[in-house]
Amino acid sequence: MAGALTLRVITPDSIVLDIQTSAVRLPGVDGQIGILPRHAHMVAAVDVGQLSYNEGGVEKSLFVSEGFAEVKGNTLRVVCEAGELPADIDEERAKEAEARARARLKAQRGGPDAVDMLRAEAALRRAIARQRVLGLYARERVRS
Amino acid sequence: MGNIKQITRAMEMVATTKLRRFQDRAVSSRPYAQEIAQLLGRMSAAMGDKLQSRPVFAAGQGKAVAMLVVGSDRGLCGAYNSALFAALERWLEEHQGADVRLFVYGKRAYQYLQKRGLPIERYFADPPLEKIDYRLAKFTAKALLEAFLSGQYREVLVHYTAFESMAKYVPTTIPFLPVKPVAGKANEQGGASDVILEPSVETLLDKLVPRYLETRIFNALLEAITSEYASRRMAMKNATDAATDMQALLKGVYNRKRQEGITKELLDIVGGAEALRGK
Numbered sequence: 001m002a003g004a005l006t007l008r009v010i011t012p013d014s015i016v017l018d019i020q021t022s023a024v025r026l027p028g029v030d031g032q033i034g035i036l037p038r039h040a041h042m043v044a045a046v047d048v049g050q051l052s053y054n055e056g057g058v059e060k061s062l063f064v065s066e067g068f069a070e071v072k073g074n075t076l077r078v079v080c081e082a083g084e085l086p087a088d089i090d091e092e093r094a095k096e097a098e099a100r101a102r103a104r105l106k107a108q109r110g111g112p113d114a115v116d117m118l119r120a121e122a123a124l125r126r127a128i129a130r131q132r133v134l135g136l137y138a139r140e141r142v143r144s
Numbered sequence: 145m146g147n148i149k150q151i152t153r154a155m156e157m158v159a160t161t162k163l164r165r166f167q168d169r170a171v172s173s174r175p176y177a178q179e180i181a182q183l184l185g186r187m188s189a190a191m192g193d194k195l196q197s198r199p200v201f202a203a204g205q206g207k208a209v210a211m212l213v214v215g216s217d218r219g220l221c222g223a224y225n226s227a228l229f230a231a232l233e234r235w236l237e238e239h240q241g242a243d244v245r246l247f248v249y250g251k252r253a254y255q256y257l258q259k260r261g262l263p264i265e266r267y268f269a270d271p272p273l274e275k276i277d278y279r280l281a282k283f284t285a286k287a288l289l290e291a292f293l294s295g296q297y298r299e300v301l302v303h304y305t306a307f308e309s310m311a312k313y314v315p316t317t318i319p320f321l322p323v324k325p326v327a328g329k330a331n332e333q334g335g336a337s338d339v340i341l342e343p344s345v346e347t348l349l350d351k352l353v354p355r356y357l358e359t360r361i362f363n364a365l366l367e368a369i370t371s372e373y374a375s376r377r378m379a380m381k382n383a384t385d386a387a388t389d390m391q392a393l394l395k396g397v398y399n400r401k402r403q404e405g406i407t408k409e410l411l412d413i414v415g416g417a418e419a420l421r422g423k
């Protein structure tokens with residue numbers, strides 16, 4: 001395939017994805033990063049969120065957790081702790097996690113324990129990102 | 145005797161399956177570990193001289209040495225633990241006077257070290273090594289990193305059994321902290337400035353270090369438990385073989401005894417019949 005980009009998602013447990021794509025959008029720590037074929041050599045920190053890619057004209061996505069991305073010579077390697085395809089995501093669990101995290105945040109608003117607060121926030125972001133990959137959350141909806 | 149043989153055979157089989165599972169895990173975690181190590185090498189090269197100012201890359205201010213000892217929770221695994229302890233004793237001999245504080249995995253190791261009267265800083269009992277996953281490694285690496293950054297220690301070491309092959313597992317001590325990154329190739333160092341870094345070298349490096357430590361711990365723990373099962377498999381195989389030999393031997397003894405018994409009974413009957421006839 002001419003001008004294609006190889007996308008490889010690598011986690012400690014396996015290589016989740018190894019495909020040819022025409023465009024990728026990934027969650028950088030400072031906002032979304034779009035990557036097209038022939039991108040310059042780049043190393044970026046990846047945040048928890050939704051990584052979308054185009055495979056054979058179809059827009060697909062997967063959930064990624066914190067990690068790194070490197071584009072070099074038309075290959076994009078995403079190295080992160082977790083990479084879950086829609087089929088691997090447990091919808092019920094993500095919903096429950098979201099409810100739990102929201103309840104905890106509410107209970108702790110203004111509370112003394114900043115660490116728990118951060119933890120709950122992180123859990124909430126993961127839960128929402130997972131659901132977004134499943135197409136359950138509208139893309140416009142920003143993190144609350 | 146046959147029962148014992150059945151048990152050891154079953155344990156051998158279980159060990160073989162588990163061994164294979166842990167080996168697969170180790171293999172599939174390798175690409176991730178390699179990527180992280182490479183990225184770290186590249187980023188630390190890009191940092192240049194500023195690298196030494198990062199606390200994780202410089203030797204600690206403390207005097208003590210922290211050591212993570214990875215032993216097994218259960219016995220029946222041949223010389224696995226004793227080889228590990230023997231290597232540790234050798235290390236202690238070579239580094240006499242070192243103020244070693246221990247972080248321990250495995251009940252056997254804990255019991256031994258406690259009996260030896262060595263200072264145990266922390267014993268990771270739960271979750272057990274048996275249930276190893278990446279999160280366990282993450283947790284362990286974090287504990288060690290925090291200990292190092294507390295300033296009490298000069299360095300952190302990991303003492304575990306490296307897995308080389310099914311028949312070869314070597315107790316090894318490796319330096320863990322401060323971080324000594326795999327040096328990037330010289331020509332790559334020059335080219336590092338051409339790379340777009342998002343958001344910055346410092347941020348990337350700070351994020352990479354914990355990940356790198358995790359992969360190293362994950363690998364060490366996986367190798368340790370793989371070695372444990374390889375050792376157990378071997379021990380059980382030897383036990384099964386010994387049981388087979390002994391069974392053959394005992395079968396001979398048993399048959400002879402049985403023959404003897406039959407002969408005796410026959411003599412009794414014949415004797416009894418003779419006596420009756422004599423009346």
